[in-house]
Amino acid sequence: MRSTRPAALLTLAAALLSTAGPIRAQVQPPTNTRPMAVPITQSIPDAEDKPFPGTIQLAIDASDTTTGAFRVTETIPVPAGQSRLTLLYPKWLPGNHGPEGPIAELVDVRFYAGGKPLTWSRDPVDVYAFHVDLPAGTSEITARLIHTSPLRTSEGRVTMTREMLNLQWEKMSLYPAGYYVRQIKVQPTVTFPAGWQVFTALDGKAATGSVVTWAVTDYETLVDSPIFAGAYADRHDLGKGVFLDIVADKPELLKIAPENLATYRNLVDEALLAYGAKHFDHYDLLLALTDRMGGIGLEHHRSSENQYEPRTLVDWAAGDWDRNVIAHEFSHSWDGKYRRPARLWTPDYRVPMQDNLLWVYEGQNQFWGLVLAARSGVQSKEQVLGQFANYAGVFTQYPGREWRSVEDTTHDPIIANRKPKPFSSLARNEEYYTEGALIWLEAEAIIREGTGGRKGMDDFAKAFFGMKDGDWGVLTYELPEVVQTLNAVYPYDWAGFIKTRIQTAGQPSPLGGIERGGYRLVWKEEPNPYDKARMAAAKYISLYHSIGLAIDSDGKVTASLWNGPGFAAGIVTGMQILSVNGKTYDQDTIRAAITAAKGNTAPIELIVKRDDVVRTVQLSYHDGLRWPWLERAVPGTAPTGLDKLLAPRAPAAKKLAAK
Known part of the structure; x- marks a missing residue:
């Protein structure tokens, strides 16, 4: 059959079919609407x-x-x-x-x-x-x-x-x-x-x-003067215008033995001796003995808010680990409330605070809280050495120190708002407290060593925090004054010391104060007194220094050390350990497994659960249980620099320590 299409149309069709690409309609480019910012009006x-x-x-x-x-x-x-x-x-x-x-x-x-x-x-x-x-x-x-x-x-x-x-x-x-x-x-x-x-x-x-x-x-004074009130309460006059005000869950928890109450009187005396001045007319140590109201440790100029576990005063020995908070917060009346970094003091509660000097405000205070607790007997010397060991041990294997300085952790209350972190060992937390305390311990040892034992951090405390006895206001400072006062106590490159230890990441573990103070960090298969009591009270086990995990009483992983053995096996926060080498998980079982794996090549076999998935993991670790301790570098009985730092100064505290 012959086509009826005109020849011109056939020619056009052939030309169109022979083109390389498809036919495209003429389209206008799209319009992208771009707004302008509305100025923020104050x-x-x-x-x-x-x-x-x-x-x-x-x-x-x-x-x-x-x-x-x-x-x-x-x-x-x-x-x-x-x-x-x-x-x-x-x-x-x-x-x-x-x-x-x-x-x-x-x-x-x-x-x-x-x-x-x-x-x-x-x-x-x-x-x-x-x-x-x-x-x-x-x-x-x-x-x-x-x-x-x-x-x-x-x-x-x-x-x-x-x-x-x-x-x-x-x-x-x-x-x-x-x-x-x-x-x-x-x-x-x-x-x-x-x-x-x-x-x-x-x-x-x-x-x-x-x-x-x-x-x-x-x-300002109102905000700085909180209230504790309760149905079961008691008040003790500690002398020098200081009172211990206690509220408790039950009336029997208020009973404190006279010799134990005396340690709080010693604390007042030791603080006044260390700082050499008083910057309050009266002071209230507000203390809650409770596990019902939330825990707190917060400083104020003429008072502090503190919480102990309910039986800390009546079970004195068992509660030793829990009693540092009062010494810490009381010390803040001088360090943090009277002497305050200039950029941390603000005219109202709307102006942002600048936290750069918290390693002085909190780091030095963490140091003094431990020292005053030991000197007064509020905590035993063994407990305080255990806390220093805990701090030092953590920083021997802490990947976050490689990238983040101590000074940068002072911004953590703003950055992280004190919430839990997936891998805190890499992220770092507010270590201006604990690493800060170790750095001030090193400063103490440098001064003591350089002056032949004639001076120490007590001299800095008097010169920096104890000025203007009777002044109840706020005296601010900047970094140059810290350096200047340290140099007045003992000439040294303190600016370089601060730049290296505080402002620079990737530094060696902060053990200088311990070692210069006549002690050394060692590792044992049993926890030191502080770690042992703390784990027992919170019903968990920290295996941070062995398999790199912290585990609660139900076998749930609450922390995993970045690049630690547990981490390498794929164990992370939130997992639950169901069994260890074929046995149902409990603390004794996992401790035994770690001990048995020491010195051989067989892995520890764990069955773990994450969400709805259960699997078996092989954990390769063979160095046994490890917890940090401080022990004297040279055996003997002659007091070392660290011994002298923690020894009581006040007559009543000396008498109590001699018993």
């Missing part, structure tokens, strides 16, 4: 060092032990002529070293003037700020709010139980923007459960039944 005034007009009335109902809710009524004067008042919730909290104000726990926030509700809005940039619109002529407003304190540890630290509470003012109050907090006057009142005893460093206490009021103070 709507919150910076703090000025001027008085806030009037006095804030802060009333808190803390009597609801069922819900744990703190109900707050705050009456705030309004400066004349203002149409809007900006109120701030504390964000950067002293002693926390980071922006940890728990604003999510502040709920049901309402504002009133003349009994009528006011409109308010949260600042979209700084969500810790509340802007309250004011009708003309408003002279004061009332804020009503609730602080919903955590009921479970998964929600945060528990601060109220049926038997006790820990009231921290900054968590349940607002303050006006635009003023140094020391210039804002507040009169606090709290309603407690009936019959509870109340402890705080605040002055001018007056009670009517369960309602307690204190004298007008400034907001």
Whole structure:
């Protein structure tokens, strides 16, 4: 059949079919819309060092032990002529070293003037700020709010139980923007459960039944003066204006033997001797004996918040490991509260803190907390040596030290917000505490060695922290003053020492203070007193220095050393060890397996579970159980430099140690 298509069309079709590519329609290029940033407008005034007009009335109902809710009524004067008042919730909290104000726990926030509700809005940039619109002529407003304190540890630290509470003012109050907090006057009142005893460093206490009021103070002092209160409580006068205020889960936990209470009196004497001055008019060691309220160790200028395990005072020997926190926090009255890094002191709780010098603030204080605990008898010398051994042992195999300096860990409270990490040995934590303590121990040994034993860190403490006896304010410092004071005690390249030990990563293990002090780090198959007691109390086993794992009582892995033997076998945090060499897991079984594998080539066989997968792993490790200890480098009885550092100074402490 003959085609009826015109010849021209056939020619065109053939030409199109012979082209190399497909036919494409003419398409306009797409339009990519690109926004421009909206400028951030500063709507919150910076703090000025001027008085806030009037006095804030802060009333808190803390009597609801069922819900744990703190109900707050705050009456705030309004400066004349203002149409809007900006109120701030504390964000950067002293002693926390980071922006940890728990604003999510502040709920049901309402504002009133003349009994009528006011409109308010949260600042979209700084969500810790509340802007309250004011009708003309408003002279004061009332804020009503609730602080919903955590009921479970998964929600945060528990601060109220049926038997006790820990009231921290900054968590349940607002303050006006635009003023140094020391210039804002507040009169606090709290309603407690009936019959509870109340402890705080605040002055001018007056009670009517369960309602307690204190004298007008400034907001800075208020925030620095928390409350412990409880149904079962006791108070001990330690002398020199210092008191030990205890609340407990049960009344029998309050019973402390007279000779053990004497160690706390020794602690006061030893601290005053070490620092050579007093920077408080009175001081309250607030102590909770509890496993129901959350643990705490937090410094304040005229008080400190401390928690022990419930039986730490009545089972004195067994609780030895747990008692360092009071010595540490008491020492902070000099180091951290009176003498404070200039960039860690801020005019309000909105200005960010700069943590670079926490290796002085906390590192030196970690050092002094251990030294004063040993000198006073609050902890035994063997326990303190065990803590130093624990610190030193960790840093002999710690991959994070290769890339991250001690100084960089001072930023960790901000970077990590103190949350757990998958591999903390590589990430590092806040080691300005522990490695800082070892570095200050080395500084002590250098001074002692260089002066023939005539001087040590006590001389630095007096020169740096003990100046201006009776000054209850805050005296700030920068790094050059630290170096200058060290050189005045003993001329040395302290700037180079700090640059190397503190500011440079990849340094050798920080053992200089131990070795110069006449001791050495050794490894034994049994844990030192500190590690043994700590593991028993927390019901876990640390095999960090052997197979590189920490394991809880159920066999769950809570930590895995980066590049350690467990890590190499594929064992990571969250796994559960079901069996060891064919036997059901428990601590004795895994210890026995590690011991049996020493010196041979047979692997340790583990059955592990991760999620819904169970598998067998072969763990290659053959060096036996290892825990760190400190022992004298040269046998004998003559005191070494480290022995002399930990020896009591105060007459009463010497007498107690001689028994």
